[in-house]
Amino acid sequence: MSAARDVVDATGAPVVAGTDETAGVANWSLWIGGGLVGLVVVMALVSFAWTPYDPYFVDVTNRFGGPSPTNLLGTDQFGRDVLSRLMVGARTTLFVGIVSVGVAGVVGTPLGILMGMAPAWLHRILLRANDLLLAFPALLLAIMFAAVFGPSTATAMVAIGIGTIPVFARIARSGTVQVMSSEYVLAARSAGRRGVRLAVRHVLPNIASLLLVQASVSFAIAILAEAALSFLQFGTPSPIPSWGLMLFQAQSVLAVNPGLTVWPGVGIAVAVLGFNLLGDGLRDRFDPRLAGHQ
Amino acid sequence: MAYQLLVRTATFVVTVVLASVLVFGFMAILPGSAARVSLGVNATPEAIARVEADFGVDRPLPVQYLDWAAGLPTGDFGTSYVTRRVIGPAIVDRLLVTSWLVGASMLVALVIALPLGTLAAVRHQRPSGTVLAGVSQVGVAVPSFLAGLLLIALFAVKLRWLPSGGWTPPARDPVAFLRGLLLPSLALGLVQGSVLARYVRSTVLNIQREDFIRTARSKGLRRWQALVRHGLRNAAIPIVTVLGLQLSVLLVGAVVVERVFTVPGLGSLLLDGVANRDLLLVQGVVMVLVVMILAINWAVDVLYTVLDPRLRARA
Numbered sequence: 001m002s003a004a005r006d007v008v009d010a011t012g013a014p015v016v017a018g019t020d021e022t023a024g025v026a027n028w029s030l031w032i033g034g035g036l037v038g039l040v041v042v043m044a045l046v047s048f049a050w051t052p053y054d055p056y057f058v059d060v061t062n063r064f065g066g067p068s069p070t071n072l073l074g075t076d077q078f079g080r081d082v083l084s085r086l087m088v089g090a091r092t093t094l095f096v097g098i099v100s101v102g103v104a105g106v107v108g109t110p111l112g113i114l115m116g117m118a119p120a121w122l123h124r125i126l127l128r129a130n131d132l133l134l135a136f137p138a139l140l141l142a143i144m145f146a147a148v149f150g151p152s153t154a155t156a157m158v159a160i161g162i163g164t165i166p167v168f169a170r171i172a173r174s175g176t177v178q179v180m181s182s183e184y185v186l187a188a189r190s191a192g193r194r195g196v197r198l199a200v201r202h203v204l205p206n207i208a209s210l211l212l213v214q215a216s217v218s219f220a221i222a223i224l225a226e227a228a229l230s231f232l233q234f235g236t237p238s239p240i241p242s243w244g245l246m247l248f249q250a251q252s253v254l255a256v257n258p259g260l261t262v263w264p265g266v267g268i269a270v271a272v273l274g275f276n277l278l279g280d281g282l283r284d285r286f287d288p289r290l291a292g293h294q
Numbered sequence: 295m296a297y298q299l300l301v302r303t304a305t306f307v308v309t310v311v312l313a314s315v316l317v318f319g320f321m322a323i324l325p326g327s328a329a330r331v332s333l334g335v336n337a338t339p340e341a342i343a344r345v346e347a348d349f350g351v352d353r354p355l356p357v358q359y360l361d362w363a364a365g366l367p368t369g370d371f372g373t374s375y376v377t378r379r380v381i382g383p384a385i386v387d388r389l390l391v392t393s394w395l396v397g398a399s400m401l402v403a404l405v406i407a408l409p410l411g412t413l414a415a416v417r418h419q420r421p422s423g424t425v426l427a428g429v430s431q432v433g434v435a436v437p438s439f440l441a442g443l444l445l446i447a448l449f450a451v452k453l454r455w456l457p458s459g460g461w462t463p464p465a466r467d468p469v470a471f472l473r474g475l476l477l478p479s480l481a482l483g484l485v486q487g488s489v490l491a492r493y494v495r496s497t498v499l500n501i502q503r504e505d506f507i508r509t510a511r512s513k514g515l516r517r518w519q520a521l522v523r524h525g526l527r528n529a530a531i532p533i534v535t536v537l538g539l540q541l542s543v544l545l546v547g548a549v550v551v552e553r554v555f556t557v558p559g560l561g562s563l564l565l566d567g568v569a570n571r572d573l574l575l576v577q578g579v580v581m582v583l584v585v586m587i588l589a590i591n592w593a594v595d596v597l598y599t600v601l602d603p604r605l606r607a608r609a
Contacts, residue, residue, distance in 0.1 A: 076301075091412065093398045119491065128305075128309075131309070132309055132312055132313060132316070135309075135313060135584050135587045135588050135591070136316075136584060137542070137546045137587075138541075139546050139549070139550075140546055140549075140580060140583060140584075141567055143564060143565070143580075144317075144320060144321070144548070144576065145577045146568055147321075147568040147571065147573060148320070148321060148573070149321055171369060210537075220435075223553055224437050226552045227439075228437060228439060228505075229512035231439050231550065232550060232551075232553055234565075234568065243362055247439070247440060247443060250443065251443055251446075252553070254443065254446060254447055254451060254458075255451050258447035258451060258452070261444065261447065263441070265440045265443070265444070266442060268435075268437060269432070269435045269436050271435075271442070271597075272434075272435035272437075272597075273432060276431070276434060276435060277431070281499075
């Protein structure tokens with residue numbers, strides 16, 4: 001079985017190769033995914049320099065304003081500009097994603113390589129331990145963290161990151177196992193290269209593409225988890241703009257103004273779709289065999 | 295086969311024990327806080343000491359762990375430090391509600407995914423197949439709580455067909471029960487259905503290319519006949535795997551969706567526990583959820599051995 005099979009998507013289901021119709025055709029997933037991710041990134045970057053209004057500025061006389069030339073996407077129940085909050089929310093989303101995927105990658109990758117290079121008995125034990133940790137989904141772990149340490153963006157990021165470590169460890173492990181049985185590693189080992197040097201010089205570069213694909217997909221999972229946590233008020237605290245929190249606040253006025261759910265919802269969906277497609281596209285790019293031809 | 299089942303079951307039990315150590319250890323990171331939380335900030339040290347003795351949290355951690363873990367198999371999760379109520383019965387009540395929700399969502403997901411996924415695979419070189427694949431890709435990106443909000447906005451606020459939340463036990467009023475169950479299970483099931491549809495599609499695509507399907511077709515069977523007679527059995531294993539995964543995902547997803555629809559399930563209990571800093575309650579609910587996830591994995595493993603004659607023969 002190919003190691004790439006161990007890449008899982010936003011919902012835990014294995015990412016499946018096989019948009020066969022595109023064999024030899026342009027890699028649409030890569031371009032569309034990259035475009036959507038780019039959109040979110042640009043929005044977040046621009047928000048550092050400029051937003052139409054102060055995202056925290058409350059103007060109760062202007063509550064529930066519909067889209068207008070002054071407030072392009074309207075205003076919320078406190079009269080705050082939705083577009084400004086959406087832009088700053090993109091920042092929160094990307095920040096949480098970068099930190100949690102970073103934590104997971106930096107800790108999980110060496111663990112996985114270690115697992116893959118370890119002697120058989122140790123390999124088995126570590127694999128079992130990893131399976132045990134996989135039974136703690138990131139969201140559940142984040143809720144536990146919030147219970148013990150109190151809710152905050154930092155707690156959410158760290159918890160999501162820790163929850164994603166076993167995912168990276170697993171993908172790094174299966175990649176390493178494949179690489180370790182290859183002839184160039186055999187050659188390097190017979191030339192006396194062992195341990196960390198072997199891992200860094202030969203294993204890591206060869207599993208990098210696999211890790212990049214997983215990072216993209218894990219980013220999407222982290223975005224979903226952060227949104228859910230903020231929605232449950234266990235993540236980013238009010239009044240800091242975050243898409244999940246915007247949805248929570250929209251729910252309380254759903255009967256009056258259901259339109260407020262639209263933009264933060266679109267934001268989350270675009271970001272998640274973008275990273276999922278980017279992951280698919282990268283996988284097809286790096287491993288054309290998996291692009292599913294006949 | 296019996297030997298394999300035994301090994302898998304033993305592994306399952308050991309994993310559950312290790313998981314309980316992890317959950318307990320994590321919740322015990324902040325020692326003594328339970329009494330302080332339950333008495334408030336102005337409590338005297340003597341009062342805190344008395345309450346800690348009451349709760350038994352002044353004992354060494356291993357003793358506390360064994361005490362807690364020994365109760366688990368009998369459904370004894372201890373007494374909440376905050377509400378002073380027994381936790382076990384509450385968990386059982388709430389678990390029943392969550393089971394209804396997860397079961398109904400799984401049904402929704404299957405009803406959507408099996409036909410759509412198969413259709414998308416059979417038509418994969420035609421525009422309709424591509425559109426179906428695209429729709430499911432978008433569905434995957436919608437969080438279930440967002441789907442819930444949109445469903446409430448449409449069916450509860452605008453059309454006023456269904457309640458926006460709440461829960462009626464099936465025994466009290468079956469119709470109200472179903473009406474209340476419909477939106478939350480759609481919210482969870484629609485999203486999971488998209489994921490499952492993607493999986494069904496690729497499984498069917500892979501199977502279509504198998505030699506035994508080509509043989510069946512060349513023997514004169516139509517594409518559908520070949521898929522149903524020869525394909526289904528071979529698709530069973532990957533689909534059982536993903537169903538298991540989906541069930542775990544639904545359990546965790548229910549936590550959020552229950553909050554959207556104010557459904558008094560396990561998730562609501564967990565979130566209330568977190569809000570009240572009721573650590574023992576959180577510990578109990580998390581343990582139940584993790585054991586269920588592990589049990590699902592174990593069941594999938596067992597089903598493998600039953601479904602795949604090759605695995606059976608190896609034993």
